[in-house]
Amino acid sequence: MKFDKELFKGTVLNNIKTLYRRTLEEATEQQIFQAVSYAIKDVVVDNWMATQKEYEKKDPKIVYYMSMEFLMGRALGNNLINLRAYKEVAEALDELGVDLNLVEDQEPDPALGNGGLGRLAACFLDSLATLNYAAYGCGIRYRYGMFRQEIRDGYQVEVPDNWLADGYPFELRRPEYAKEVKFGGWVSSYVDENGRTIFKQEGYQSVQAVPYDMPIVGYGNGIVNTLRIWDAQPVECFSLDSFDKGDYQKAVEQENLARNIVEVLYPNDNHYAGKELRLKQQYFFISASVQEAVDKYMRTHTDLHKFHEKVAFQLNDTHPTVAVAELMRVLMDDHDLSWDEAWEITCKTCAYTNHTIMSEALEKWPIELFSRLLPRIYQIVEEINRRFVLRIQQMYPGNQEKIRKMAIIYDGQVKMAHLAIVGGHSVNGVARLHTEILEKQELRDFYEMMPEKFNNKTNGITQRRFLLHANPLLADWVTDHVGDEWITDLPALSRLRIYADDEKAQQEFMNIKYQNKVRLAKYIREHNGIEVDPRSIFDVQVKRLHEYKRQLMNILHIMYLYNELKDHPDMDFYPRTFIFGAKAAAGYRNAKLTIKLINSVADVINNDPVVDGRIKVVFIENYRVSNAEWIFAAADVSEQISTASKEASGTGNMKFMLNGALTLGTMDGANVEIVEEVGKKNAFIFGLSAEQVIQYENYGGYNPMDIFNNDQDIRRVLMQLINGTYSPQDPELFRPLYNSLLNTQDTAKADTYFILADFKSYAEAQRRVEAAYKDEKNWAKSALLNVACAGKFSSDRTIEEYERDIWHQEKVILPSKPELSK
Ligand code: OAK
Structure with missing residues (x-):
């Protein structure tokens, strides 16, 4: 792609002028970062518009990657890499006396995720765009993402990370796509003139979901997809001259709900904490995303029965699983489909990825909480469960044990993994061994009942960020030796x-x-x-x-x-x-x-x-x-x-x-x-x-005390945890770690890892x-x-496997790659 250096330099200087009324010499590093980013955004937005126009024309199937987390990392450098303009821009800035590395370093690191699951989502978006597939990432615009970690006196201290403080240049507010999301209240029903039962949620509280879009730039192909993250705003519901006490109370509550809902990312990795606000977050972004996916479809199609031919929802672990029930609700309550019609479409649209077998990470919501917050959704889950339990009984007559283990609602809890498996057409693990363990151990009953749903998709990473951008010396060396095909292959x-x-x-x-x-x-x-x-x-x-x-x-x-x-x-x-x-x-x-x-x-x-x-x-x-x-x-x-x-x-x-x-x-x-x-x-x-570990876990037989007693080196190290070698002021400081390895009361709880x-x-x-x-x-x-x-x-390989086995999208090739310069 052509790059007009002089034009670019001019744009940067002009941006500094119009944004800050300053010259380059007077601008702060943050201001230069903003000015450079806006210059790049200008190009990206052209490509973005061209891509979306082509999508409208070709009407390809769209993947919605639903995820509570997107650990994007910084965008500027990555966008330059994928525009294939990194070196030219570095050179142009150099001529202005500006170091691109320092400019990049001014960008906050949007950390809207915890770890592996969130970063995988970000790699997948990069690959989807690079491989010419139409896709949206759907998530939450947390005001505070992952905390900033400071180490004080050796201890971790969590400091809030206000990533939006200076304004984030790579996002675009899209109020025209705002959606209302309803919480609480109750469901009333009546039979209409056609004999259909109509369900209505009443006495609820609403939040306005407002999307912010971030461009996802494909590598060298002109494609720009969208990461759509939802912000919450209070709905405008009361005029100031209304002094009705109930209205006022409700307005304040709704305002609080909107303020709280997107405030912060829960900083747990592989762990379920069961917090009410977390369930609100889940339903908030899912309801908005599902409504928009259906609205978008209906803007250019008439027959909802073919929805799944144009739309796929990939659920990134169980966190977005209310999507199953929400899609059912929208299809039935808003679009008059019957249960059976809605169910078929829902199952063909949704697919679930499991990211952990740690039992402490399994989401199980108490019925009380779930039904109070999402009364209509709970009704639908109950009906899904009722029908599924019938299927279990048909397949395993008289087998209570199966129902106990497989039901979606059991023991006062809603089991989200079960809902995801039953309400979708695909269940995948993220590495071969992991998928095998799911099939043979954790999800064995489901695998036996519906083996055709199970498949493996070994994870991958994007080489554009993790080699081309991260390690320019090695990237260049590799290219010198074997050419640059590796960047996309x-x-x-x-x-x-x-x-x-x-x-x-x-x-x-x-x-x-x-x-x-x-x-x-x-x-x-x-x-x-x-x-x-x-x-x-x-x-x-x-x-x-x-x-x-x-x-x-x-x-x-x-x-x-x-x-x-x-x-x-x-x-x-x-x-x-x-x-x-x-x-x-x-x-x-x-x-x-x-x-x-x-x-x-x-x-x-x-x-x-x-x-x-x-x-x-x-x-x-x-x-x-x-x-x-x-x-x-x-x-x-x-x-x-x-x-x-x-x-x-x-x-x-x-x-x-x-x-x-x-x-x-x-x-x-x-x-x-x-x-x-x-x-x-x-x-x-x-x-x-893995087999040995599972054997121990299932049949007992491991006692760390035997090792402690028989191995001097190990004993010495463990004693150093409790004799003050590393904490002379407080020899007991590390006792909990020692105990985690050698619980003398209960050997089953000792050294579980x-x-x-x-x-x-x-x-x-x-x-x-x-x-x-x-x-x-x-x-x-x-x-x-x-x-x-x-x-x-490479996540490119992973994505092509999702395509082959689950999504079945067609590639969209742009008629002409938009020029980098205008
Ligand atoms: C986080 C919260 C709940 C459940 C799972 C996670 C998670 O991050 N899991 C991680 O996902 C990665 C991407 O698939 C895997 O590579 C990690 O092994 C897994 O721990």
């Missing part, structure tokens, strides 16, 4: 294989890794005040903090290594920098205490002259999409050490691999497939298998890592092969 990376044994290539490759380590070392110096040696092994675990992810095992192993060094100061030891980054849910005690432990261990080890810098421990504050890009690029070792069977897929594992880090991991989630692609020789695998069971195997794998790193050439070869074999893990 990641398996083309396999052409790099021929360089695996090439010494020159190996050296260049490792040199790039070194430069990325220098870049991260600088970041660490500036943010942590810690000096780390880029020649040491960068061993990285960045992800949400959760007990099943076992950051605790990692830090316990570091404590063990430290003991070894103290006992044998002259031992052969390759310098290692252990890097952590993780946010803990605000109310998750053991997770927060693990952060404190990591920082306490870091304090001791980093300052011990005996260690002499051979081990450094760094906790990177406020891990998020923007700093993640630098971290992946600089990693040698990728820690993917979850208890086997617990990590549904993982996607960080893929980002590391793509940037040439070697996986140190368990046979869990997508690690299994990573190892399959790259070969066991080029990864470090350890620990119990098998840390002690896997510890020795992990330590042994870590020794293999060290030995391997010392063999420079072989390491370079393995690292290079990791990149070469990462092709499978």
Whole structure:
């Protein structure tokens, strides 16, 4: 695409003038960011309009990716990358004396998500646009997204992140598409003149849902899709001269409802907290999205029976599952369809993705709450349940057990996963192992009853952000060697294989890794005040903090290594920098205490002259999409050490691999497939298998106390948790972590994540890592092969599989790619 540099520079200067009445020299960095972003938005909006016009003309099927979370990360750099204008814009700005990197750094990092599930949604939107599919992301415009994490005295402190404070240039308010969403009240019914029962929600409270659209730019194809996130506003319902007490009360309540509903993202990852406001959030964005999807369809079609031929709803975990009942409501109550007609359309439209088997994450709403908040929706769920229970009885006559396990409403609870499975035509897991566990364990009864719905879609990541933008040195090197097809066809990376044994290539490759380590070392110096040696092994675990992810095992192993060094100061030891980054849910005690432990261990080890810098421990504050890009690029070792069977897929594992880090991991989630692609020789695998873990869980038989009693190294490390080694002021500080591993009262509750069971195997794998790193050439070869074999893990591949098996969309090719410049 053509880029008119002078025109672009002029636009930026003019934007600074009209937005701020300033010259470039007078403008702040934030103002320059805004001016540059508006210049880019100008181009993006042209493409956006052209895309939507073409969609209107071609009338393709549209996917609505429904998700409570979209962890987008910064847009400016990504948009430039996908417009294929990054280098030109950097050059143009350079001529103005402006550094694009610094400009990018001014953008808030829109963190409307927690972790894997939200980031996956963002990668999928990138791939959908790049692959020419018409799609909307549907979500919530939280005023406060994920909190900013500060570390004070080693503890996590949560600070609200007001990402909208300066105004966000890449969003567009669309009040013309506002929708009313109703909560509470009751349902009345009457039979109309045609003998149909009409249901009416009455005495309810309303909120006005107002959409904000963000452009999703496809890579180099002119396509711009839409992320539509809903804001809440009070409905205008009372005039000021009305002093009726009831009206006034109601108006104030409605105003509060609107204010609260989108206020904040719940910061839980893989955990269900059962909060009333959370259910309100779910229904709020789903009702608005479903209403708009039906309205949009009806603007150009007449026959709702064919709705599913033009619309697919993908439910990102169970959080958007009220969509099943909401679509039924809209089809029946607003469009007069019968139950059977509405049910057929709904089932053919909805599909559900499961993202976890952690039982604590399963959404089960108390009937009392659900029916009080959503009376009409509850009625519909009851009827869906009634009919489904009949089906169970037909299939398994007299089998109460099946009903107990499979009913949607049971024991005073509404089970959202069951509703999602019954009300859709597809259920998928996010890695092969995960899907197998769903079929054989967690959702076994459903799989037996309706095996045709189940399928696997192994996750992927977008190489545009996680290589092209995150790691420009490596991206350029790859392109120099095998061409640039990999940008839209990641398996083309396999052409790099021929360089695996090439010494020159190996050296260049490792040199790039070194430069990325220098870049991260600088970041660490500036943010942590810690000096780390880029020649040491960068061993990285960045992800949400959760007990099943076992950051605790990692830090316990570091404590063990430290003991070894103290006992044998002259031992052969390759310098290692252990890097952590993780946010803990605000109310998750053991997770927060693990952060404190990591920082306490870091304090001791980093300052011990005996260690002499051979081990450094760094906790990177406020891990998020923007700093993640630098971290992946600089990693040698990728820690993917979850208890086997617990990590549904993982996607960080893929980002590391793509940037040439070697996986140190368990046979869990997508690690299994990573190892399959790259070969066991080029990864470090350890620990119990998923099958063994599940065996233990189902039949008991694991007692960590046996290990504690028989292994001196482990005992010593565990005792150091409670003898003040790392908390001299308060030796009891880490007692809860100790207890989580060795609950002497109840062994069934001890070490539920098998840390002690896997510890020795992990330590042994870590020794293999060290030995391997010392063999420079072989390491370079393995690292290079990791990149070469990462092709499978593009979200482009994942999306094409969703297309083939679930969505069946046709691609839309724009007649002419709009010019970048006007
Ligand atoms: C978050 C809240 C509830 C349920 C699941 C999650 C979640 O983030 N799950 C994660 O989804 C990722 C994308 O599929 C997977 O890669 C992670 O393994 C999984 O923990």
